[in-house]
Each structure stands twice: as C-alpha cells, then as structure tokens.
Amino acid sequence: MALFTEDQMASAHRGTRSGRAGWIVLGIALIVGLILAVAPAPYVIDKPGPVFNTLGTTDALGTTTAGAGTPLISIPGETTYPTKGSLDLLTVSQVGNPEQRPNWLAVAAAWFDPSQAVVPIDQAYPPNVSQKQVDQQNQLAMVNSQQDSIAAALSELGYDYPSTVTVVSLPDKSPAAGLIRPDDQVVSVNGTAVGDIAELRDALKANGAGTTATIGVIRDGAKKTVTVTPVANAGGVVVGINVKMSYQFPFDVQIQLDKVGGPSAGMMFALGIIDKLTPGAIQGGAKVAGTGTIDQTGTVGPIGGIQQKLYAAQGAGAKWFLAPADNCDEVTGHVPDGLTVFKVTTLDDALTALDAIRTGAGTASIPTCPAG
Known part of the structure; x- marks a missing residue:
C-alpha cells in the first residue's frame, strides 16, 4: 500500500x-x-576622551594623577597655595581618519550611544587637508589657548603686561604675500590701534573686502605701513595672515599637557592658574569639570564635542559642569544624570559659579543650561 x-x-x-x-x-x-x-564607512566617531585635572600632575603617559609627577600647571618663583578637589578639563577622542575609517558595525553602535557622535569624514577632515596638517593646527591652537588662559588669569588677578598681535604664517595665495611677513607685529589698521585679535578682525570688517587697507606693523623693531586689499572669507574679512597673541608676562607660568590639541581647555587652565595663585580652594574642594575657549579679556567661547564632554565629566565623577553659554542649545536634553551644567559667558561667570559651589549656598541663582 x-x-x-x-x-x-x-x-x-x-x-x-x-x-x-x-x-x-x-x-x-x-x-x-x-x-x-x-566595510569602512565614510564617517568618524567622536566619543568621550581622557579627563585631566588642571590642579593635578601628569605621569609619563600623559594621564592625570593625584600623586608624584609633573604638575600640569606650575608657577616657579611665585608664591602658590595648596589646592583641593579638581578643575577638570575634558577631551574628545576620535575613532577613525581618512586612512583608517571605522566600519559600519561600529558606526551603527555609535548611533545608539548618547555619549558618542557620528561625523561625516569630510567634515572632520576637509578635503586636501592632511592628517599632519590637522594635528599641527590642533597643536598650535592648544599652545595659543594656553597663552590666552595665562593672560586671562593674570588680568583677572590685576597684573599688567604688554601684548602684541604677532603674525605666525601666511596661507597660500594670501593677499598679504610679499607685504606682511611672519614675526611682524600688527599694531594698527587704517591708523586705528589694534591690541588683540578681536580688534584686528573688527577693524578689517569695518574696512570691508575689496577696499585697500593700511596695515601698521612693527618689523625688527621698526615701524612700517603696508597697503593690502582684504578679501571675504567664511563670513569675515581677512588679509591672509595667521596670527597669535604674544604676551610678556611678569613671571613664568608653565603648562605641561602632551598629546592634546585644540583651544577648548582655555577656561579651565585659567581657573587652575587662579586657584594656584590665591589662598584657599576656589571651588571648595569639589570635583568640577568644564570646557570653553578663552581670550585675554576673559571671554569664554564655544567649543566642539560638548555632549561627549558631558559624559566624560560624569564618568570622572564630577557633579558640576561649566559650559559656554553659546553651547547651551547643544546641552539641553543631553545632560547625564547627576550633573548640573552652569552657563558661563566670561571668566567672572565661572568664578561666581565656583564661589557658589564653595560656599554651598546660592547655586540656584546661577544660570544653567536646562537639563531637558
């Protein structure tokens, strides 16, 4: 069957x-x-990077330690005072570069991690800009920010010192090529004195693109004037010179931090210097983190990677965070649990917030970036 x-x-x-x-x-x-x-993806990944206590020391690996090592900030020959707690500066680590891109699996995981960000590789590494050039630019920005932080701290403490706008280099096809040289000190635009980079930018903007400007410089100790026609660039007006602030401080302030680039540590360096030069812990020994550029006048500017830095601060145990006011829109809705984010526009704002933390009263009156 x-x-x-x-x-x-x-x-x-x-x-x-x-x-x-x-x-x-x-x-x-x-x-x-x-x-x-x-397969390699056309992105890089930003994630929380190492945290450095400006009041601490660095070991041979460049990490911050509480014990023996090289002080991150040292002021030889001047009276300094014991410090407590921490004033942490924060960094962002980037995974990937044009030669070694992260794979799609890593990118997908980063999309769902609130502490990480996925960035188009062309945004992180503009075309025709090499990894070496990016590293050099970041290192120069760090060196300049350290000098600006010293200037801001000493100005806050009442010290006087001369400063100049110094030409570092000229980019390719600069309108000032053959007219202005590296190491020239820029002292005026159209007869109006310029004392810092912001004043130089404002003077060039007032002159306008396409209209000749008379630039006063000091070269090898002698005053000279040159005529340059500025051009429009990225919403501003430029004469094609890369400049930095040069200062003659009344004493030496040494900042030792290797393998970290960019200008975003400026405010925290300034606070660390002030803490070392004044009696008592300016934050009462609390663990405080923060970020922000700073200039000679104490103005705090915005930075990149604020969300990754918030998570870095939380991971380091900070309960208080000082953030540039211009970054508040990126902070709101992304504040990790247990972290209070104060909004600061100037070095004085930051010191006011630290004083409130130190005294344990009045923090409710300090402006914050809303948590959500």
Missing part, C-alpha cells in the same frame, strides 16, 4: 528544494551583511 501519492511526493520534493534555496539565500544575505558591516 502506497503511503504517499505521486502528487504528494512531488510536493515534498518541491518543499525540500524551496527550503534549501531559502537557506542559501539567507546564507548569502548574511555573508553580504557581514561584509557590509565590516
């Missing part, structure tokens, strides 16, 4: 073939998916 009809047997064979084909398609899909997952 037949257990299956011929139609039933044919149907079973078709089902077997169909099932086998399905598994083959699934296997191919999994292989293709795996290949795509490990």
Whole structure:
C-alpha cells in the first residue's frame, strides 16, 4: 500500500528544494551583511576622551594623577597655595581618519550611544587637508589657548603686561604675500590701534573686502605701513595672515599637557592658574569639570564635542559642569544624570559659579543650561 501519492511526493520534493534555496539565500544575505558591516564607512566617531585635572600632575603617559609627577600647571618663583578637589578639563577622542575609517558595525553602535557622535569624514577632515596638517593646527591652537588662559588669569588677578598681535604664517595665495611677513607685529589698521585679535578682525570688517587697507606693523623693531586689499572669507574679512597673541608676562607660568590639541581647555587652565595663585580652594574642594575657549579679556567661547564632554565629566565623577553659554542649545536634553551644567559667558561667570559651589549656598541663582 502506497503511503504517499505521486502528487504528494512531488510536493515534498518541491518543499525540500524551496527550503534549501531559502537557506542559501539567507546564507548569502548574511555573508553580504557581514561584509557590509565590516566595510569602512565614510564617517568618524567622536566619543568621550581622557579627563585631566588642571590642579593635578601628569605621569609619563600623559594621564592625570593625584600623586608624584609633573604638575600640569606650575608657577616657579611665585608664591602658590595648596589646592583641593579638581578643575577638570575634558577631551574628545576620535575613532577613525581618512586612512583608517571605522566600519559600519561600529558606526551603527555609535548611533545608539548618547555619549558618542557620528561625523561625516569630510567634515572632520576637509578635503586636501592632511592628517599632519590637522594635528599641527590642533597643536598650535592648544599652545595659543594656553597663552590666552595665562593672560586671562593674570588680568583677572590685576597684573599688567604688554601684548602684541604677532603674525605666525601666511596661507597660500594670501593677499598679504610679499607685504606682511611672519614675526611682524600688527599694531594698527587704517591708523586705528589694534591690541588683540578681536580688534584686528573688527577693524578689517569695518574696512570691508575689496577696499585697500593700511596695515601698521612693527618689523625688527621698526615701524612700517603696508597697503593690502582684504578679501571675504567664511563670513569675515581677512588679509591672509595667521596670527597669535604674544604676551610678556611678569613671571613664568608653565603648562605641561602632551598629546592634546585644540583651544577648548582655555577656561579651565585659567581657573587652575587662579586657584594656584590665591589662598584657599576656589571651588571648595569639589570635583568640577568644564570646557570653553578663552581670550585675554576673559571671554569664554564655544567649543566642539560638548555632549561627549558631558559624559566624560560624569564618568570622572564630577557633579558640576561649566559650559559656554553659546553651547547651551547643544546641552539641553543631553545632560547625564547627576550633573548640573552652569552657563558661563566670561571668566567672572565661572568664578561666581565656583564661589557658589564653595560656599554651598546660592547655586540656584546661577544660570544653567536646562537639563531637558
């Protein structure tokens, strides 16, 4: 007696073939998916980086320690005072570069991690700009920010010192090529004195692009004037010179921090210097973190990677965070649990917030970036 009809047997064979084909398609899909997952993606990933206590010391690896090591800030020859707690500066680590991009699997994981950000690689590394050039620019920005932080701190403490706007270099095809040289000190625009970079920018903006400007410089100790026609660039007006502030401080302030670039540590350096030069802990020994650029006048400017820095601060155990006011829109809705974010526009704002933390009263009156 037949257990299956011929139609039933044919149907079973078709089902077997169909099932086998399905598994083959699934296997191919999994292989293709795996290949795509490990393939390089056109992105880099920003994540919380190392945290450095400006009141602490750095070891041979560049990490901050509470014990023996090289002080991150030292002021030889001047009276300094014991400090307590921490004034942490924060960094962002970037995973990937044009030569070694992260894979799609890592990018997908970063999309769902609130402490990380996925950035198009062309945004992080503009075309025709090498990794070496990016590193050099970041290192120069760090060096300049350290000098500006010293200037801001000493100005806050009432010290007087001369300062100049000094030409570092000229970019390719600069309108000032052959007219202005590296190491020239820029002292005026159209007869109006300029004492800092902001005043230089404002004077050039007032002059306008396409209209000749008379630039006063000091070269090798001698005063000279040159005529340059500024051009429009990125919403501003420039003469094609890269400049920095040069200061003649009344004493030496040394900042030792390797392998970190960019200008965003300026405010925290300034606070660390002030703390060392004044009796008592300006934040009462609390663990405070923060970020922000700073200039000679004490103006605090915005920075990149604020969300990653918030999580870095939380991971380091900070309960208080000083953030540039111009970054508040990026902070709101992204504040990790247990962190209060004060909004600061100037160095004085930051000191007021630290004083409120120190005294334990009045923090409710300090402006904050809303948590959500």
